[in-house]
Amino acid sequence: MPISSKTIDEIDSEKEKENMRKIEAVLFISGRFLSVQEIVSYSDLNPIIIREVLEKLQERYNDDSAIEIIEKNGLWKMDVRKGYENMINKLATGSSEFSKSEQETLAIIAYKQPIKQSVLIKIRSNKAYDHIKKFSELGLIKKKRTGHTYEISLSDDFYDYFNVSQGQGFIKKINSETANA
Numbered sequence: 021m022p023i024s025s026k027t028i029d030e031i032d033s034e035k036e037k038e039n040m041r042k043i044e045a046v047l048f049i050s051g052r053f054l055s056v057q058e059i060v061s062y063s064d065l066n067p068i069i070i071r072e073v074l075e076k077l078q079e080r081y082n083d084d085s086a087i088e089i090i091e092k093n094g095l096w097k098m099d100v101r102k103g104y105e106n107m108i109n110k111l112a113t114g115s116s117e118f119s120k121s122e123q124e125t126l127a128i129i130a131y132k133q134p135i136k137q138s139v140l141i142k143i144r145s146n147k148a149y150d151h152i153k154k155f156s157e158l159g160l161i162k163k164k165r166t167g168h169t170y171e172i173s174l175s176d177d178f179y180d181y182f183n184v185s186q187g188q189g190f191i192k193k194i195n196s197e198t199a200n201a
Contacts, residue, residue, distance in 0.1 A: 043065070043074065050062075053096065074089060077089045078091075088101045125148050126155065129155075129161060129172055129174060133174055136170070137163070158177075159177040
């Protein structure tokens with residue numbers, strides 16, 4: 021069956037929509053200004069397509085949306101439109117899901133896994149017992165009895181919870197997040 025021009029148009033349209041979704045996701049999750057080159061590295065799209073998509077996204081998020089795509093000195097960011105700052109500031113200043121101390125404990129588990137609980141306590145102090153309990157209740161870690169202590173490692177649910185893949189990419193991500201916290 022030959023491919024009609026309508027089919028080609030449909031394929032092009034779907035590809036364009038997917039490109040928009042990729043860039044939208046990159047801008048949404050970054051929360052900061054990004055250069056086109058950074059967007060290239062995250063989306064694997066070429067700069068010409070990225071510039072076209074950014075312009076289309078700016079049009080999409082027009083005055084009818086609380087979201088806008090901002091360009092400043094060649095850098096791009098998705099942000100909340102002026103006028104909604106008070107509401108956003110109330111949300112942004114709330115407590116995060118994990119305290120900085122909990123994040124640091126989790127980073128150590130991720131980096132050194134499997135790690136004995138006794139070693140983790142020596143590194144992080146007795147407060148780590150509470151962290152371990154919380155992580156265990158959330159299903160983020162696995163505990164396996166070894167002698168008088170436990171061996172702790174990340175569970176599969178951990179990777180789903182933080183939407184990261186297993187391996188070194190996560191260690192880099194959590195280390196940069198705890199450094200920025």
